[in-house]
Amino acid sequence: MDRIGIVLVGAGFIADAHSGAIDADPRATLIGIVDADPGRAAAFARKQGGIRHAPDLDTALQWPGVDAVILCTPNDTHAPIGLAVAAAGKHLLVEKPLATTVADARRLARAFDAADTVLVAAHTHRFYDYGRAVKQTIESGSIGRPRLVRLAILGGWIWPDWSAWVGDPDRSGGHALHNGVHLLDLATWWLGQEPTEIFARGRKQTAAELRIYDYLEMVVTYADGATAVCEMSRAHRPGSLAQRELLVAGSEGIVEQGWDGESSLVFGEAGTATLPAAGGNGFAAQLGAWLDAIGGAPPLMPVADAVRAVVLGVAVEESIVTGKPVAVTA
Amino acid sequence: MTITVALVGNGGIGTQDHQNSMYRPAFERHPGFQVVGSVDEAEVLSIALPLAERGKAVADAIRAGKHVLADKPLAATLAEALEIERLAAEHRVVVVPAHHQRFGAALRSATAAVRAGRVGLPWNVQCDFVVAGGDPAPTGELVNFGLYPVDVVRALLGLEVRRVHATGSPDLVTLLLDHDHGVTSTIVCGRVPALRDLPPGGLAVHRYRISGSHGVLAVDARKPALQVRTTNTNGPVWTGPGTVDALLDVVAAGVASGRAAIGPHDAVQAQRVIEAAQRSIEAGQPVETGE
Ligand SMILES: NC(=O)c1ccc[n+]([C@@H]2O[C@H](COP(=O)([O-])OP(=O)(O)OC[C@H]3O[C@@H](n4cnc5c(N)ncnc54)[C@H](O)[C@@H]3O)[C@@H](O)[C@H]2O)c1
Numbered sequence: 001m002d003r004i005g006i007v008l009v010g011a012g013f014i015a016d017a018h019s020g021a022i023d024a025d026p027r028a029t030l031i032g033i034v035d036a037d038p039g040r041a042a043a044f045a046r047k048q049g050g051i052r053h054a055p056d057l058d059t060a061l062q063w064p065g066v067d068a069v070i071l072c073t074p075n076d077t078h079a080p081i082g083l084a085v086a087a088a089g090k091h092l093l094v095e096k097p098l099a100t101t102v103a104d105a106r107r108l109a110r111a112f113d114a115a116d117t118v119l120v121a122a123h124t125h126r127f128y129d130y131g132r133a134v135k136q137t138i139e140s141g142s143i144g145r146p147r148l149v150r151l152a153i154l155g156g157w158i159w160p161d162w163s164a165w166v167g168d169p170d171r172s173g174g175h176a177l178h179n180g181v182h183l184l185d186l187a188t189w190w191l192g193q194e195p196t197e198i199f200a201r202g203r204k205q206t207a208a209e210l211r212i213y214d215y216l217e218m219v220v221t222y223a224d225g226a227t228a229v230c231e232m233s234r235a236h237r238p239g240s241l242a243q244r245e246l247l248v249a250g251s252e253g254i255v256e257q258g259w260d261g262e263s264s265l266v267f268g269e270a271g272t273a274t275l276p277a278a279g280g281n282g283f284a285a286q287l288g289a290w291l292d293a294i295g296g297a298p299p300l301m302p303v304a305d306a307v308r309a310v311v312l313g314v315a316v317e318e319s320i321v322t323g324k325p326v327a328v329t330a
Numbered sequence: 331m332t333i334t335v336a337l338v339g340n341g342g343i344g345t346q347d348h349q350n351s352m353y354r355p356a357f358e359r360h361p362g363f364q365v366v367g368s369v370d371e372a373e374v375l376s377i378a379l380p381l382a383e384r385g386k387a388v389a390d391a392i393r394a395g396k397h398v399l400a401d402k403p404l405a406a407t408l409a410e411a412l413e414i415e416r417l418a419a420e421h422r423v424v425v426v427p428a429h430h431q432r433f434g435a436a437l438r439s440a441t442a443a444v445r446a447g448r449v450g451l452p453w454n455v456q457c458d459f460v461v462a463g464g465d466p467a468p469t470g471e472l473v474n475f476g477l478y479p480v481d482v483v484r485a486l487l488g489l490e491v492r493r494v495h496a497t498g499s500p501d502l503v504t505l506l507l508d509h510d511h512g513v514t515s516t517i518v519c520g521r522v523p524a525l526r527d528l529p530p531g532g533l534a535v536h537r538y539r540i541s542g543s544h545g546v547l548a549v550d551a552r553k554p555a556l557q558v559r560t561t562n563t564n565g566p567v568w569t570g571p572g573t574v575d576a577l578l579d580v581v582a583a584g585v586a587s588g589r590a591a592i593g594p595h596d597a598v599q600a601q602r603v604i605e606a607a608q609r610s611i612e613a614g615q616p617v618e619t620g621e
Contacts, residue, residue: 144523147498147499147502148498148502148504148518150458150518152456152539154546197497199495199497199506199616201506201514203453203454203512203514205453205543215454215541217454217506217514217516219497219504219506221497225498225499227497227498227502227504229504229516229518231456233541235541236541236546237449237450237542237543237544237545237546238545241546243546245539247458247460247518247535249460249502249520249522250522251523252523253522253523253525254460254462254522254525254534254535256535259548323616324615324616325495325497325614325615
């Protein structure tokens with residue numbers, strides 16, 4: 001079988017994780033890189049051994065052997081670039097969130113449905129070792145019917161300065177869309193239930209002038225009465241903090257992974273830090289699942305779930321503003 | 331000088347008998363107390379009557395000039411708790427509600443650390459208080475032990491609760507609390523089925539994370555403990571004085587000084603939160619605690 005030829009769009013922070021996954025998968029090959037900044041595109045191409053590069057997608061779609069696109073540009077560009085990929089009849093792995101509005105998310109879903117190509121949003125936590133292990137534990141039935149999920153992903157400030165697009169809610173959709181969707185999707189996937197309501201609180205902890213909430217607390221209620229409490233933080237001190245905690249309580253047992261459940265501890269002269277275990281490569285697993293879906297397998301991250309994550313993220317932002325619960329229907 | 335104590339009642343919510351399972355043994359091993367047979371001879375009454383009778387018995391004890399250790403919750407309603415608070419002040423007696431969890435060794439030092447600014451200005455607390463096995467409370471666990479974590483969070487922060495949003499079910503509830511100064515806290519509280527190697531009614535998860543402007547404090551309130559593993563068992567063994575022993579220290583110090591480290595006002599404030607949570611569950615909306 002021919003390798004699936006991929007173009008990467010956006011040579012930024014997360015691009016290396018995707019190119020690394022492609023390099024490791026014999027079913028795929030990286031044809032070229034697109035970045036609006038020609039210098040970044042050229043540098044990335046050089047680093048990849050001299051692959052093609054271009055400042056725009058239209059040029060890249062003309063390159064021979066292109067079957068699919070991985071899109072890692074700022075969130076507000078996902079819809080227009082994604083629609084162009086659909087129109088060209090290529091498959092798409094789009095970074096999360098699928099889009100920054102529900103209307104755009106649905107538009108993308110319809111476009112790929114009509115083109116009969118595979119659209120997958122990169123909800124990478126479904127492919128991390130812990131995400132899969134919790135899902136398998138729940139599916140094994142050993143904790144009975146899950147009633148509560150507690151999931152916290154906590155860190156300190158990572159975005160460079162006031163010019164960072166993530167800090168601009170028009171570009172990122174706000175933090176609920178930017179990172180909140182990871183947890184909203186994961187908890188919902190674990191529970192296997194439809195969400196009915198969101199109640200959320202947000203803080204601008206690092207600076208009062210922030211336009212996004214760097215700490216989010218998102219509480220989801222599900223059709224069967226289950227609850228998910230999700231915390232997403234870039235607000236914690238010290239800035240080096242990197243902690244994940246989870247608890248799932250079911251009708252017959254509980255699953256727990258505390259902040260020390262995966263990492264070792266380094267007691268160093270500069271303080272104490274966690275040392276995450278090496279483990280599997282979530283981006284490689286994610287790429288593999290997308291390639292499987294292109295080959296005809298059912299997608300592990302269905303489009304409807306990606307749309308639902310956007311619905312939930314938008315509801316989180318609304319609930320924070322109103323201080324009230326928000327009813328959701330995906 | 332030992333303090334005389336009489337044990338009044340051996341009921342509670344549902345099948346509870348905290349008098350014989352918790353307070354009696356703690357009084358008997360405490361060097362500062364002597365258990366006596368008659369109420370008249372006692373300076374302190376340890377009251378663990380069924381919840382419906384409790385508030386009235388506590389009020390009567392106060393009017394008789396007795397100090398009181400009262401099983402939790404102190405009273406069935408906020409109105410009753412407020413009346414007890416008023417009476418205790420009027421009769422100058424010490425009334426200690428059995429909010430003993432805040433006196434756990436890890437939580438006492440955590441409270442002191444927060445007060446000393448070790449994490450800077452606290453802005454959020456997360457708590458899980460999950461009991462495994464034992465008899466489910468017919469009232470729901472919110473009324474049964476919801477006040478424990480609420481009381482601990484109040485003690486940790488030293489801030490009252492102004493607004494409550496509650497969701498979930500009365501046996502596994504999530505409380506989202508808004509305190510003064512924009513500080514928030516979240517408490518997951520309830521009962522899960524019996525778990526292997528945990529005594530029925532034991533705490534499966536009991537932890538607090540206090541996030542502040544300058545640091546994070548992670549407290550596992552099931553510690554200090556040894557982890558003991560044998561061919562047949564695997565479980566924690568608590569080290570040092572228990573939370574009920576520490577509570578009796580508070581009663582003894584209160585009787586000696588006329589002022590206890592915890593009093594009916596703490597029960598009133600916890601009851602406000604629990605009743606607000608009940609209203610919130612009914613309304614499906616956040617509600618004010620209304621002070
Ligand atoms: N799955 C994950 O765990 C994860 C982690 C981080 C980021 N992300 C997502 O990845 C995406 C990219 O994030 P990042 O941190 O790499 O951003 P980044 O700012 O580091 O990189 C974005 C790149 O896109 C380029 N670009 C901007 N607009 C463009 C356009 N219209 N056409 C072509 N190139 C354009 C920029 O020049 C830049 O090089 C975002 O959607 C983000 O949400 C996902």
